Amino acid sequence: MSNGNGGKRITLKRSRPNPIFEDWLKELHEEAKEKKSKLEPMLKEALDSMSKYPLPLKSGAECAILKGFDKKLCRFLDIRLEAYYNNTNGSEPKVSSQTCTVSMKSSSTQTSTSDSTNMANNNDSSTSNSLNADSAPSDSSSGQTKKPRIFKPVFRSGSYAILVALLEQLRNNPLKSALEKQELISLAQPHSEESFSRPKPNSFYTAWSSMKTLISKRLVVCTRSKKTTYSLSDDGIALAIQVLEDYKDRPTVNDVIFNGAPTSNLNPMRNQDNLTPGGSSTSSQTVTPVLSQTSSSDSVFIDMPPDSFHVILLIDKNETGGVSKKDDPTVAQFKKYPDLKHEYRSLKIGDFTWIARHKSNKDHELVLPYIVERKRMDDFGSSIKDGRFHEQKFRLRKCGLYNVIYLVENYGSNKHVGLPFQSLMQALANTRVQDQFKVHVTDSLNNSARFLAMMTKRLTIEYKDKHLFGRNQESQGEKLMTFDYFNKASSKSKPLTVTEMFIKLLVQLKGLSVEKALAITKVYSTPKSLITAYEKCTQREGETLLANLKYGTQNRNVGPKISKSIYRFLVWKECE
Structure with missing residues (x-):
């Protein structure tokens, strides 16, 4: 067809057919790159293929035709898109034929983006429904404008923890109210049920992702100079004070376990065995330990009358990335329980055990007959393949503590765990039936820490009225062994018969x-x-x-x- 331009064809090219998806992918890619995440290559491939695709895409599901998009990423985009539409009163973004720009206010875009991020993170369930005053929809039936919903973080969510931590810092040190990221995470983690360093299973987000929402709502001020710092705005201070007042009577998990608060807020844990200390669940078999004696039996006799000792949870140092590491996930989880008496030591066998320590003589420590081996499901599969599984069970069986608990954490959807999931379940069943170990499965590190905190409380109650005694030798009946003897006798390097x-x-x-x-x-x-x-x-x-x-x-x-x-x-x- 001829035209007024000398017969030249005019083409209309969309420079960015999918700008919203591209922006979200850039955001994810930058965060993954900063954290050196394994997802970074996949996100880069997804971003590249999205930027080259010439046609608009209406949903995350449609993105599956492009390289780098798996089901999780497509689902994430759909969730975020749904939140985007909710915050723009149900209208789709209008796209011009040439520039493909979104026709809406920049402030609204920023709010909806951060709100949908928070929705995907599932830290603040109320955030996804919140609207700014300047974008409040009108009620067509009454002609009145609806009151904007006020943002209020969920109790012990990421946003809640950040606000409370910054308010505490302001009150304790007004001259240094701004904190760097790691300082803030260290103070905020005890106030949050979610980890600030480890993403949830099947998710890209941690509790720190809530910071974007707080900044977008002008509750937190981010100052970028040589070092990025965060502080509360005037609105943030007011909200933090209000939040603390509103939730002052809400018990924490620590209160529920250690201070006799109502248990309605505790999520039930999936327990494969009744682990009540001293109850009928304790294996009734008489165990003959094959521990080699490493100390003289005529050593000092330890006697602990009732109420003369504390029950303390011991955590193997190898279970952490370093006790001094501020953002270690394991250390952070146990910090949530200020009333939990626990210590980090090098354990020669097992990952957790409990001791009774004399209140006045700190050198007198007797090991209670409970020991826990913790495995994440992927590590559990690896231990079966490389033979560690059978060796560890052998050493646990002969360590002299007759209540052996195998604590297994699910790894996301348990799809990439080295062995077929059914094979792992069979191995756990064998461990329970043949080896007569107790088996307990949790959904996360968070629930594993909660289980151990509850076990500590229950053991404290069980043993508070008991008279304990023992020596530097094998446990026999009610006679316990000292911690020094237990650790030396359980060493891998000791000679075997x-x-x-x-x-x-x-x-x-x-x-x-x-x-x-x-x-x-x-x-x-x-x-x-x-x-x-x-x-x-x-x-x-x-x-x-x-x-x-x-x-x-x-x-x-x-x-x-x-x-x-x-x-x-x-x-x-x-x-x-």
Whole structure:
């Protein structure tokens, strides 16, 4: 078709067909790059493919056709888009044919963007519904303008914690009311249920993401010079004071556990076993520890009358990235419980245990018969593949503490955990049934810390009226062992007896639990004694030699499969 331009074709090109999606992706990419997140390459690929795509996209789901967009990212864009529309009174952004710019106020854009970010983070559920006064919609039926909803952070959310921390800083040190990020996180974390350093499962956001909402609402002032600092505005001070007043009677998790507050605010925890100390759930079997004695039995006798000691939770230093590291997720979780008596030490076995320490003589410490091994689901899968799982169970079984708790944390949706999820569940079932360990599964590090805090409180109640005593030797009946003896005797580097080495060898065989290995070594304490017995048998007799040995409290048979496997393993000849 000819036209007035000499027959030249005129093309209309959209410079940015999807500016909102691009801006959100840039925001995510910059944050991931700053934190050196593993998601940074994926977000960069998504941003590049979005900037090159020539057509407008109406939803996050449509973005799935582009490179770098997985289901989580598409879902995130849909959630954020929904919040965007809610804050613009349900109208879609108008796009011009040439520049594709959003036709709305910049202040409204900023507010909706930060609100939707907070909605995705799920820290402040009320934020996604809040509107600024200048964008309040009118009621068409009455002709009146609706009152704008006032922003109020959810109790112990990220926004709540930041406001309270900055207000405390202002009150304690008015001359230094502005804080750098790490200083602020350190003060805010005890006031928040969510982590400021570790993203929620299946999410890009931490509690710190709430800062964008607070800045956009002019509650927090961000000052950028040589170092970026944050302080409360006048409106922020007023809101922080109001929030503290409104929530002053709301109990925290710490109050619920340690101060007898109502338990209605506690989320129920999924508990695979009843772990009441001293109750019927405690395994009734008599455990014969195979601990090697490392101290003289005639050492000082420790005697602790009722109410003369504190129950203290011990946390293995290796469970943290460093106790002095201010933003370590594990340390931050336990800081939420100011009434929890806990310490960080190097534990030779397990990740958590409890001691009774004399109130006046701090050197007198007796280990209570409870020990916890904590595994995140992906680490649990790795430990099975590399053999650590069986070795750790063996060492836990012989550490002399008869209440062994296997604490397992879900890892997001448990999709990338090294082994099929069903295989991990079977391994946990075997741990519970064959090894007779207690198994407890939580959804997050937050709930794991809560479980341990509750266990500490329950143990405190259980033992407060008990008379405790012990020495530097193995636990026997009600006699406890000292912490020094426990840690030295549990060391990996200590010499193992031939029987202990034989047990470690046996538990590497498929289906052979520690209980079965203990039953076998009770009759045949060394490999040589068992091989000697095999030499006197025919092949058929050798394969069934161990089948009828009894193990565990229910006196079950070791079984023909295990018996046959051990025979073929030790005899070193082909068997038909």
